[in-house]
Amino acid sequence: MNSENDRIASCDCNIIHKETVEYVAGKMPAEEDLYDLAELFKVFGDTTRIKILCALSEAEMCVCDIASLLNMTQSSISHQLRILKQSRLVRYRRDGKVVYYSLDDEHVKQIFDQGLIHLNEK
Amino acid sequence: MNSENDRIASCDCNIIHKETVEYVAGKMPAEEDLYDLAELFKVFGDTTRIKILCALSEAEMCVCDIASLLNMTQSSISHQLRILKQSRLVRYRRDGKVVYYSLDDEHVKQIFDQGLIHLNEK
DNA sequence: TATACATATGAACAATTGTTCATATGTTTT
DNA sequence: AAAACATATGAACAATTGTTCATATGTATA
Numbered sequence: 001m002n003s004e005n006d007r008i009a010s011c012d013c014n015i016i017h018k019e020t021v022e023y024v025a026g027k028m029p030a031e032e033d034l035y036d037l038a039e040l041f042k043v044f045g046d047t048t049r050i051k052i053l054c055a056l057s058e059a060e061m062c063v064c065d066i067a068s069l070l071n072m073t074q075s076s077i078s079h080q081l082r083i084l085k086q087s088r089l090v091r092y093r094r095d096g097k098v099v100y101y102s103l104d105d106e107h108v109k110q111i112f113d114q115g116l117i118h119l120n121e122k
Numbered sequence: 123m124n125s126e127n128d129r130i131a132s133c134d135c136n137i138i139h140k141e142t143v144e145y146v147a148g149k150m151p152a153e154e155d156l157y158d159l160a161e162l163f164k165v166f167g168d169t170t171r172i173k174i175l176c177a178l179s180e181a182e183m184c185v186c187d188i189a190s191l192l193n194m195t196q197s198s199i200s201h202q203l204r205i206l207k208q209s210r211l212v213r214y215r216r217d218g219k220v221v222y223y224s225l226d227d228e229h230v231k232q233i234f235d236q237g238l239i240h241l242n243e244k
Numbered sequence: 245t246a247t248a249c250a251t252a253t254g255a256a257c258a259a260t261t262g263t264t265c266a267t268a269t270g271t272t273t274t
Numbered sequence: 275a276a277a278a279c280a281t282a283t284g285a286a287c288a289a290t291t292g293t294t295c296a297t298a299t300g301t302a303t304a
Contacts, residue, residue, distance in 0.1 A: 013186040042167030047160040064135040107240040118229040
């Protein structure tokens with residue numbers, strides 16, 4: 001076949017194993033799902049947010065508590081909480097002037113723990 | 123007590139729930155572990171790398187296969203594989219001119235799947 | 245040994261991101 | 275109603291990141 005020997009412009013090389021590529025292509029999840037998955041992990045991929053999630057897995061806390069715990073400004077915590085809210089990883093309730101945050105579901109802790117397992121076994 | 127009413131410079135507000143903060147502080151993992159955890163998730167937090175990991179969970183592939191599958195340049199794939207190698211998420215073996223990559227351990231797929239579960243239940 | 249090929253890598257660049265600063269919003273208390 | 279307080283948010287800035295381009299490295303083959 002000709003197509004197998006032609007250099008592929010897009011990848012700057014030849015397909016070495018056409019069958020493998022086609023097999024895997026058939027198994028790949030939808031582009032959009034992979035994008036969403038990367039976005040989810042991106043949220044976990046920041047030290048401040050990881051600390052917030054870790055703290056909230058222990059107790060419901062208000063913004064000020066979290067800022068104090070992590071020794072950071074109220075503003076930076078608030079900004080990060082917004083991202084966590086948007087990703088549906090945390091929920092909140094208002095009580096007077098104070099807003100209390102907590103984890104939105106149990107998967108958060110499971111993803112968290114799965115990561116720790118990986119690190120501990122290396 | 124005086125300390126509870128003083129405004130805390132670091133967080134620009136008062137500690138609202140001193141007991142909670144102290145309790146959670148005692149439960150937090152080591153700073154370094156949380157940093158490593160964030161670094162791990164950061165690696166998962168990119169569409170290209172997620173796609174590579176997803177592909178490798180189906181079959182061992184060479185750089186060219188992956189580039190062809192994802193319709194990206196060999197160079198960009200190679201750069202990302204370096205990051206995945208450094209994080210010990212993939213391993214490789216050389217066979218002549220070709221370098222074959224595969225997942226380094228099964229946790230990768232478990233972290234991956236845990237993320238998908240979270241997304242599917244929302 | 246010269247050429248071709250698969251892969252790796254450094255530099256450059258645009259795009260994204262996290263924090264800070266200033267200030268706005270919403271609620272309570274005086 | 276005014277002041278105090280907890281939180282939210284927009285703009286600005288430095289830092290980080292992913293891709294591209296050019297080129298280097300390593301292996302096989304003519």
